[in-house]
Amino acid sequence: MKCRKLENGKWECYAEGPRDPITNKRNPIRRQSVKKSTAQRKVKETLEALQSGIDGQTANHLPFREVAVEWMDVYEQSGVKKSTVRSRQSTVNLLNTYLGDLAIGRITHKVIQDMIMDLHRKDFSKSLLTHVKVTANFIFRHAQKQRLRMDNPVDHIVIPRRRQTVEEIESEEIKEKYFERDELERFLAATRTDGLIFDEEWFFLIAFTGLRAGELCSLRWSDIDFEESQIRITKTMDSPGAIKDYELTPPKSVQSIRIVDIDDNVINMLKRLKLNQLESRMKFRKDAENYHDKNFVFCRQKTGYPFSTKFLYRRYLRLCEKAGITKLDGPHILRHTHVTMLTEAEVDLDTIMNRVGHADAKTTKNIYTHITKKMKKNASKKVEIHYGEIFSAYFEA
Structure with a gap:
C-alpha cells in the first residue's frame, strides 16, 4: 500500500x-x-x-428494507409459527423506521447503537429492545451470507438497563402473579353469579388443570378421555383476525405436549357441557348446513367456530370487575394459581412443571419458591398454636 x-x-x-x-x-x-x-x-x-467476494457496489446501494424482505421470506419458510412470524415482522417494521432507507453496506455499529439508545429513551421495554437486537442480528447475518457485508454491526451492541422505581419493584412482587385463595373464590363465584355462557367452564378448567388459554380454545372432544379422566394437549389456537381464519398450531414447546390428569369434578363438568352442546345442536339444527363441525369443546352455538384467546381475555376482565379484583394480567393468572394449588398440596416441582408443560419457567419456579417459604412459616405458626402452651408452661414454671 x-x-x-x-x-x-x-x-x-x-x-x-x-x-x-x-x-x-x-x-x-x-x-x-x-x-x-x-x-x-x-x-x-x-x-x-x-x-472475500463481498459485492461492495451492491451493498452500498441496496436498502436495508429490501434485505429485510429477503430475510423474512426465508424466515417464514423455516417452520416457525405464524404468530411468531407476525411478531418478527412487527419488529422489522420498527427497524425500517430507523434503517429502512440506509444502504445495507453503510450501516455501522454506531448507527445500531444510536437506534437502541433512542428506543430506550422513548421508554420501550428491555424485552422489546432485545427483540430488536436479535432481529437485526438475523438480518445482518443474512447479509453476510449473501456477500453483502464482511462484518455484523450488531455484534457487541449494548442494551441499556433502566433502574426500577420502588413502586415498580413492589408492583412486580410474585404474589401479583397468582390469585390468593379468597380472590380465587371470589372470581370463580363471579363466573356463576355474573358469568356469561362458558365463563364457568372456561375459568374453572384453567384453574384446576393449568391449561394455557390457547390450549383451552383448541380443545376437541377427542382430546378428552372420560374413561381415564385425562386431557391430551397437542395444539394451541392462533386467531389473529376473524375467527373463521383461525389456525391450530403445535403448542409452545415440546414440553407443552402432555397428558393432564383431571378429577371427577372436572369430568362431570365436561360431561354436562357435552350434553348441553348436543341439545344446542338440536335447537339450531336448521343452520346445520353452515355449521363448522370440527368437534370443538368450546364453540359458538350457531356456527360451531371456536373462540379466540382475545375473547377469553375480555371475559376475564369483565369478571374481574364484577368480583372487585385488580389483577388484570389475563387468564394466565389462573394458570399460575394452579401452580400455587399444587405447591400447597405438596406436589414436587418437577411434577408441577410436567403438568403445566414447562421445561424451564422462571415464573413457575418463583411461585413455587414463594409458596414453599410461606408454607414453612405457616408450619412454625401451626406448631405454636397447637403446642405453644407446653412451651409457655415450661418457662413459666
Whole structure:
C-alpha cells in the first residue's frame, strides 16, 4: 500500500486490487481521508471485501428494507409459527423506521447503537429492545451470507438497563402473579353469579388443570378421555383476525405436549357441557348446513367456530370487575394459581412443571419458591398454636 498527501491536505492511499476475472487486469483501490490512518484502513477494508467476494457496489446501494424482505421470506419458510412470524415482522417494521432507507453496506455499529439508545429513551421495554437486537442480528447475518457485508454491526451492541422505581419493584412482587385463595373464590363465584355462557367452564378448567388459554380454545372432544379422566394437549389456537381464519398450531414447546390428569369434578363438568352442546345442536339444527363441525369443546352455538384467546381475555376482565379484583394480567393468572394449588398440596416441582408443560419457567419456579417459604412459616405458626402452651408452661414454671 502506498500513500501520498494531496494539495488539498488530504491523504490518498492506494493498493492493487485482485485481478478482474474477465480482463485479468488489476484494478487499483484508492481511498482518501483527512487522516492517513483512516485512508489506509479504508483501502484495507475494501481490499479484504474484494478478496472475500463481498459485492461492495451492491451493498452500498441496496436498502436495508429490501434485505429485510429477503430475510423474512426465508424466515417464514423455516417452520416457525405464524404468530411468531407476525411478531418478527412487527419488529422489522420498527427497524425500517430507523434503517429502512440506509444502504445495507453503510450501516455501522454506531448507527445500531444510536437506534437502541433512542428506543430506550422513548421508554420501550428491555424485552422489546432485545427483540430488536436479535432481529437485526438475523438480518445482518443474512447479509453476510449473501456477500453483502464482511462484518455484523450488531455484534457487541449494548442494551441499556433502566433502574426500577420502588413502586415498580413492589408492583412486580410474585404474589401479583397468582390469585390468593379468597380472590380465587371470589372470581370463580363471579363466573356463576355474573358469568356469561362458558365463563364457568372456561375459568374453572384453567384453574384446576393449568391449561394455557390457547390450549383451552383448541380443545376437541377427542382430546378428552372420560374413561381415564385425562386431557391430551397437542395444539394451541392462533386467531389473529376473524375467527373463521383461525389456525391450530403445535403448542409452545415440546414440553407443552402432555397428558393432564383431571378429577371427577372436572369430568362431570365436561360431561354436562357435552350434553348441553348436543341439545344446542338440536335447537339450531336448521343452520346445520353452515355449521363448522370440527368437534370443538368450546364453540359458538350457531356456527360451531371456536373462540379466540382475545375473547377469553375480555371475559376475564369483565369478571374481574364484577368480583372487585385488580389483577388484570389475563387468564394466565389462573394458570399460575394452579401452580400455587399444587405447591400447597405438596406436589414436587418437577411434577408441577410436567403438568403445566414447562421445561424451564422462571415464573413457575418463583411461585413455587414463594409458596414453599410461606408454607414453612405457616408450619412454625401451626406448631405454636397447637403446642405453644407446653412451651409457655415450661418457662413459666
